[in-house]
Amino acid sequence: MTPDRPLRADAARNRALLLAAAADEFAEKGLEASVADIARRAGVGKGTVFRHFPTKDDLIAAIVLDRVEVLGALGTHLLDAPDPGTALLEFLTAAAQQRQQQDLSFLQEAGDSLPAIVESRTRMYQTIHNLVDRARDHGAIRDDITGTDVILLMCAPNYVTGYVPDAPPDLWRRYLALIFDGLRPEGAHPLPQPPPTL
Amino acid sequence: MTPDRPLRADAARNRALLLAAAADEFAEKGLEASVADIARRAGVGKGTVFRHFPTKDDLIAAIVLDRVEVLGALGTHLLDAPDPGTALLEFLTAAAQQRQQQDLSFLQEAGDSLPAIVESRTRMYQTIHNLVDRARDHGAIRDDITGTDVILLMCAPNYVTGYVPDAPPDLWRRYLALIFDGLRPEGAHPLPQPPPTL
DNA sequence: CCATAAGCGGACCGCCCGGTCAACTTGTTA
């Protein structure tokens, strides 16, 4: 599989150009950004796009894979931080920051078929579970919260600020803090539903 | 404006059929549900759709208006409830329930041009502000939370459960409870950003 | 019950999209 002879120099450059242009274009126009526009933005012909990525979905998958890997690496690194509570908060902060700079959340579901993505994402999810377990053991968050809970809530701060036109760029911090307060042991009320699994 | 001669009986029936079919179709397929499919589902010709709603956006606007009105009426009613804290929670529960039954959140931005919608929505937002003020005065939620905060957080429970495949239908209640715990006075930490305005 | 206008339907239009392809250009390697 993937004999992977190295790309020609110009081809490699074009591929990188394309990935960046596509990310920008998707961030600006959403899922319906057209392949033609992406090609124009990257300064290449439309045919070149399809040479590198057989379908539009493949292009999306490549972008998603990049981002998941970055986040996963950060999470792994934070597993060694001294304070488990702040480590978790830092991870959530970084995730929100990544999304604030470029909101590509609507691309997530695209890569569910590509094994490389589900694998990388699974690894990242496992890391989050570890971060959460550490924080819980340390008493930084309440007992009835699971890693899955945190995975789900992770994206909420950016989501809610999306409804504010011309929101200050750091507004998501307000809602991350608010939600994180809900995760703390103090003042916790019993939850009406069991946690889900992914 | 709108001389509004009453609709012929069959036309009124078709209009209602169309609205229901469109809501179902959008809920199933998202924004890109086609007008042709909506017409088929309602059992009418495509031309009939455009007779009632000059553009697809007008159709969307009509749906959105309906839902906003329903929610606004409920909020107004809850202003008279005895306990302000549970009144607010009940409102949030109802909003989440509406969205759980049929997620049409992606249609929201469509009606921003239609004055009737922004007016109705503004009224509903004002009601939420009143509900929140009452709850805050009563000590049910922390001092640094505004009505706008609640408006933004309102949709988060459904949003986060959207990431769970085959989620139990009441899972949103878990996250509503969790977020609501973050709004409570107990264990509140200072928030890093001022509240936004809409 | 009939005349009439309100309502209906679906073929049709132009547009834009994702994807293909064959002619052309260019990096690579011996």
Place this chain on the structure above:
DNA sequence: TAACAAGTTGACCGGGCGGTCCGCTTATGG
């Protein structure tokens, strides 16, 4: 530097979309 494979390009294709239009049907009021 020559020869070839790798890469590029944009015209082109089929299809689906929102929206139009006009001949037909039908509810309605006198």
